[in-house]
Amino acid sequence: MNEIHEECGVFGIACGSTQDVVGPVYYGLYALQHRGQENCGIAVCDDGCLHCYKQAGLVGEVFSPAVRAQLGQGNMAVGHVRYGTTGGSDVRNAQPIMVNHKNGRMALVHNGNLANAGQLRAKLEERGAIFHTASDSEIVAYLITQERLKSPSIEEAVRRAARRLRGAYSLIVLSPTKMIAVRDPHAFRPLCFGRRADGAFVVASESCALDAVGASFIRDVKAGEMLVFDGSGVRSLFVGGGRPTPCIFEYIYFARPDSVIDGISVHEARRRAGRLLAEAYPVKADVVVGVPDSGIDAALGYAEAAHIPFDTGLVKNKYIGRTFIEPAAAQRQNDVRIKLNALRSAVAGKRVVLIDDSIVRGTTIGKIVSLLKEAGARQVHLRICSPPFLFPCYYGTDIDSRENLIACKHSPEEIAKIVGADSLGYLPGGKLHKMVPLPRTCRACFDGKYPTRICENASKDKFEQKLGVLSRLQEDTSATARPSIQE
């Protein structure tokens, strides 16, 4: 029930010979769909020639059998799913980004956000560059293309470009002869690779996508590492010295529970969060209930540690999708009811421990607490699998603005009161290293300690507000024709 969005998932495959590479990317993107639902794309390299199809919509909608058939065979391919933070489902922002330059063709997919996007873009524009999108990924494409003019190889161009980037990037670049995967020196966003039984190499944002195509997991891409895949195999190079600080929010919310990131199972991390909460905030209760989907694993952990029965206390309507339009103001109170229903027989007359992954504005969890109480819960004790959100993220997580973050304005006691809970416990920041036992993680959204220097983004101008209105109109009037709107 979270309102936080990440922006991307990436997937790539490199085979020794021409074959169906679109199929695996399709299944891989299906497995990564939770990382972005606005638009998606696949680029295929067929004997040195690159072609691409991208469109607004879910993977299964966009890549119909006819489209997949026409993309044809190849020896390499990359794909991307994207959550659109600006301009709605504008397909112009879709990836792969295709570059068709006299010095080389290239397809690029990117997950992450740059902390120095503003400076890089300004410098490129001073040299005459024209940008077609507002995305950081176009900056990366420009830098690689410019470095390519003076580099002996595409990997060297990628390496040089990478050195100018600051922030989060998990990249896959397809040149006519190579597939190159890079993870930034802080390893903010996940990236791993594996191999299919037939020898094809596969790179993906999360290991669940390797499972989906029947590939065995080899290892995570290291911080600052660049992997170069060509017909003969894979080489490991480095674009910069890494001191990894992976994003902890991947474990709390973003990633699929069946993924293993940097050696840590997401499912187990969430169970541990539940156990740690049970230790930190024990309570006498009759049942432990998780907010689906991300709160379920932690609820199992809490139940186990606290010796309180777990039960399915909330049922989620699995048909609520992108098409769900919020009800009119008069029925606003009602809206959580459409997405969730309390299971009366599981909670009536009981003291309930309710587990959720995080709290942003507090509005949704407040409605869930009401739902349980109306269904007869005697008490609702809220336990949250993360510390309070206090700071913005500059590495690709789209959290709300500070004025909307409830924890910036209220103490936990006040929040409990506001949302109607009988008690509230956040996972203490000091326990995060037990939840995700890595040497370092980025938890800047909780403690404000950013692993890189930051330059603030300019606020959106009048034009972009206009654009927003136009985009919304179009989504509304016509779900099928998704026109390209430009500033």
Added chain:
Amino acid sequence: MNEIHEECGVFGIACGSTQDVVGPVYYGLYALQHRGQENCGIAVCDDGCLHCYKQAGLVGEVFSPAVRAQLGQGNMAVGHVRYGTTGGSDVRNAQPIMVNHKNGRMALVHNGNLANAGQLRAKLEERGAIFHTASDSEIVAYLITQERLKSPSIEEAVRRAARRLRGAYSLIVLSPTKMIAVRDPHAFRPLCFGRRADGAFVVASESCALDAVGASFIRDVKAGEMLVFDGSGVRSLFVGGGRPTPCIFEYIYFARPDSVIDGISVHEARRRAGRLLAEAYPVKADVVVGVPDSGIDAALGYAEAAHIPFDTGLVKNKYIGRTFIEPAAAQRQNDVRIKLNALRSAVAGKRVVLIDDSIVRGTTIGKIVSLLKEAGARQVHLRICSPPFLFPCYYGTDIDSRENLIACKHSPEEIAKIVGADSLGYLPGGKLHKMVPLPRTCRACFDGKYPTRICENASKDKFEQKLGVLSRLQEDTSATARPSIQE
């Protein structure tokens, strides 16, 4: 992960005055979406004048804010969701069925199947009737219209028509001045009603839809009962003596866990099924895993009774929708991987008890067992929450044909071997009354004891096969334009 489909969900609302009645029906149908995903429709009665909008697609796709706004206000409305067994998503089969006859206008929604459809239709055609669809519901509409010619009131016409029907029907009829709900004398399909705080009456296939619109549950409609709602209140009449035999498969698979049907919580029935399986087929194991979504509750029950830990051992891809196209033959083995992934850390090295609701062909469950074994499960003990399927259903459940039902050809021991399980236990038929403690239920698909006389349907002819091909084509080439195809 079941391949069994029911055909419909119905919802109706009757208010004392003109207001937004489309909103409640929209939310009600959203809550009933699991009962049918092919097409849906809403008919509104505004001051005696009936109008309707219906279309192929999910509720959220079809009823955009613009469509809802234009349907406008009214004092009564009915809605329907449908799973299309014939002709795919052909919108001609969508409901409400609208009748615009000189003797009266009417909108009708229907859940269920008639056992005497063939005879009734033949008799009507002999009198010159022309049918536009192959659906039983059109027969019902015809009978009511014909009885209306000689009946003093619409409820009398409905009552006379109902007496000629044999089989399952949960009906809602909207006349210009009344809303009439009928449940057949065997009460095969569920139907209940409730009331909102503002006095509006609401009728729905399942109680979860009452929750979705904030209505309090009053009671289930009784076997053979007809409720007549008009401006002033509700009257209860009877269309026939009832000896209720509700469908037990509603509890096993169809209904939402948060619904309560004929006084029995679906969630609790499933937990009981798990406990009964633990008693009937105990096994030494390390973890209990349910096949999502319908096997989860039973897995919790089994875990509790057997004192074995429950865990999330399988993760379902929540984006697999109607758009998912099965992979080409070469990758067939792979397909369950796209929908489900084993959670390695939860099952590796463990003896797993795997719970599912039922087995049809055995293909899917066989792949799930493989998935778990590949993820390192040492043993997989399969437990099924229902007895083996042995007989067809004539009351609205679309089970496979007998030649495809694995239990018709193999013993449980053979099935265990075929699907790769280390043991297999079906819920014994003798325990069904403990799972669903009602005086009688229809369990004909397990024991062949049909509560009514049956007339077999003729097999599909050449034409309908053609039609099928054409329908499929159209789904394929154009998801947006859903043309009407006729025989």
Added chain:
Amino acid sequence: MNEIHEECGVFGIACGSTQDVVGPVYYGLYALQHRGQENCGIAVCDDGCLHCYKQAGLVGEVFSPAVRAQLGQGNMAVGHVRYGTTGGSDVRNAQPIMVNHKNGRMALVHNGNLANAGQLRAKLEERGAIFHTASDSEIVAYLITQERLKSPSIEEAVRRAARRLRGAYSLIVLSPTKMIAVRDPHAFRPLCFGRRADGAFVVASESCALDAVGASFIRDVKAGEMLVFDGSGVRSLFVGGGRPTPCIFEYIYFARPDSVIDGISVHEARRRAGRLLAEAYPVKADVVVGVPDSGIDAALGYAEAAHIPFDTGLVKNKYIGRTFIEPAAAQRQNDVRIKLNALRSAVAGKRVVLIDDSIVRGTTIGKIVSLLKEAGARQVHLRICSPPFLFPCYYGTDIDSRENLIACKHSPEEIAKIVGADSLGYLPGGKLHKMVPLPRTCRACFDGKYPTRICENASKDKFEQKLGVLSRLQEDTSATARPSIQE
């Protein structure tokens, strides 16, 4: 530039063996597209089995290669194009009408309007019939189906049904083994047939459609004649004694100039109209200009008879299609400019004779006169190829209501003044027999002498007004998804 609409065009083909019959119907309907642009459909008979595809849109839009391929081969086929007078482009009203009755399957296409539709429908409803559309064609289908129950053959059923019809009907019926074409005893609407070199018989509303499929014209279907095509050839029967009164407006406006109807070339009839106008209303002028497209031929005739040069004085924008939305009120004056432009060099400083086919409200022709004057025409002498419209049509022509017909309220002199013309001449009614030299024609819209008895239609009720609103909305928001809307 006429605002008058006819409702249909029909086409059928019967071959000796299975082959591509969809192709010819497709090309035939393309040639008849001017008779209806709202929706269209084709039904194929393949070895006794009938299937159909129909949809809102132009022939070229609806019948994509994929749809045509899937309709497949057959030995007979019929098609229809329709102008929607009620309910906009509602595909429910599209034809062929398919009947799937135990006593026989049938596809039916129909051009024309019944004068006794109201009585027939009421009688059928009294016997329990349910109508799904408001169209006369469904009444015809019902009557044939009912007669079929007691007739020895389909042609006998058609004959008996035809005897109950009063008014205009050019019908083609496809049974599993025969194609039957019928033209009403007054021969109001055109219908002709021909033969391809390979022996296949072709029936069409106009001879231009025979040309389009390379068939040689044999003859017009006679008044009251029924042609029965089966594998072995064609038989001629009669459904009633005919005293033909073909619609004269087919020659004035509806039909394509390259068609020949009842032995009269439409092009020549229009040239004659021009010549007759030159005799009846001579004037001193410098150039003769026709309003495209239907005024061009008459302008050539006038120019020739009056020895005044013909020139292209008005250029029509050929891209103005169904998508053209009238400008906002402020620009209303402007709208004819978008559709037509005056050719300054052809008219500046000249005395212009302007020829149009007819005048309905007078608004459009007034704007055209202004256009010419603004382009420098010194005088504009308006000549109209028909007498003034004074009476409604009950046989399939959708003229405006009497209160909107300018000729019902004003004398020709007044009209000339209103539209800004320097003089105005209507083709005298007494000359119509010279324009179309047939023994009798129906010219009831000019003189009110209806060849049959008439029963007035009831006015539209509140509900249909609602429907109208809803339809318009949908056209507006989504040109691609054309949902079925029902009362």
Added chain:
Amino acid sequence: MNEIHEECGVFGIACGSTQDVVGPVYYGLYALQHRGQENCGIAVCDDGCLHCYKQAGLVGEVFSPAVRAQLGQGNMAVGHVRYGTTGGSDVRNAQPIMVNHKNGRMALVHNGNLANAGQLRAKLEERGAIFHTASDSEIVAYLITQERLKSPSIEEAVRRAARRLRGAYSLIVLSPTKMIAVRDPHAFRPLCFGRRADGAFVVASESCALDAVGASFIRDVKAGEMLVFDGSGVRSLFVGGGRPTPCIFEYIYFARPDSVIDGISVHEARRRAGRLLAEAYPVKADVVVGVPDSGIDAALGYAEAAHIPFDTGLVKNKYIGRTFIEPAAAQRQNDVRIKLNALRSAVAGKRVVLIDDSIVRGTTIGKIVSLLKEAGARQVHLRICSPPFLFPCYYGTDIDSRENLIACKHSPEEIAKIVGADSLGYLPGGKLHKMVPLPRTCRACFDGKYPTRICENASKDKFEQKLGVLSRLQEDTSATARPSIQE
């Protein structure tokens, strides 16, 4: 019936205050639709802020009332219609091109082709530029943007950029405060301007678009002239010394007959072509017939000069649009029949003079000659309003490749034989100056004398062939969702 395509039409409006500027551009583009039917776009400048909507489709399809309403008001706007020579209806190639650079925002529309596109592009890429399309217009946008970095004003940047261009360009640039129109020093493509009664200035490819918005024609933009429109009025500057050589093919085929270009009426030029043909190639005949639409005016001229009656001998199906799919091979012979039909009564038994604008491959005209002969024409004497095509065009006309041009391989006598004509006369090159009495025109496609130096384009590579296949697929499967396809 020509197979030659031009690539663009442009339109712009500049008002003194904020008002509806989208309406006039919409009507202007409607009037210019014949110059490009693949995609279209409009950019609006509202108080310094630019926004744009562009999409594949006809003007009337793309700019629905909702889209127009949301584009909103402004004080300036530009629009574009485009015929897509590469990549089909790929919306990425649509214009206006929007540039959002730190040094300035800009919208640009362009008609024409550069003769030095290859060199300019290579030089820009060497400096690191990335191109998103294959269009010359993007090169122009890049050059202006680069010059803008070092220019004191946008008009100076446009002037400097223009000096680097060689070839045909009629440009309109919208900056936040100015609208700038430029016509290249050879004045290859037309461009004119006018003024509405309310003082708003209007620029358009052809004068017919001024008529469509009620603006008075002021004059053509001069060769090498740049007009700068701002709130206060218009200034005339020059980007280079002009020696105008306007394209003569605009008069022969491209332009609308109601346009006046560089002082010459297109309609009159065509009539003169007919008269010149009558003088050069007189013949005894009974009727003169023009191939619609572009041959009609010349046929009137021929008829007049030769004193032979003109008649409508060919009727064009006005519904054949972009949706028309050529028939399968077996019916190939048939295809002209769908688009054209001979008017038997006008040609049977007669000696026909047939006038067309030009001959490319000869296939179409051959079929038209057959059509007339099958309709009974005794003789067909073909007269062509232009000399034979012998050379490619580098200034924006998409003629076929030389190996397909029938005149490159055959003498007029041979061609007459091939197409079945009894005689053939091309307008002699030496008469072109009488048809279009301007000091100089570009007639390089006839005589190979190019007004500028030329650099040949590289041939299309394997990739672009692939792309073509993919585009076609998409047009086929989904007319509504027009996805962006990239290399």
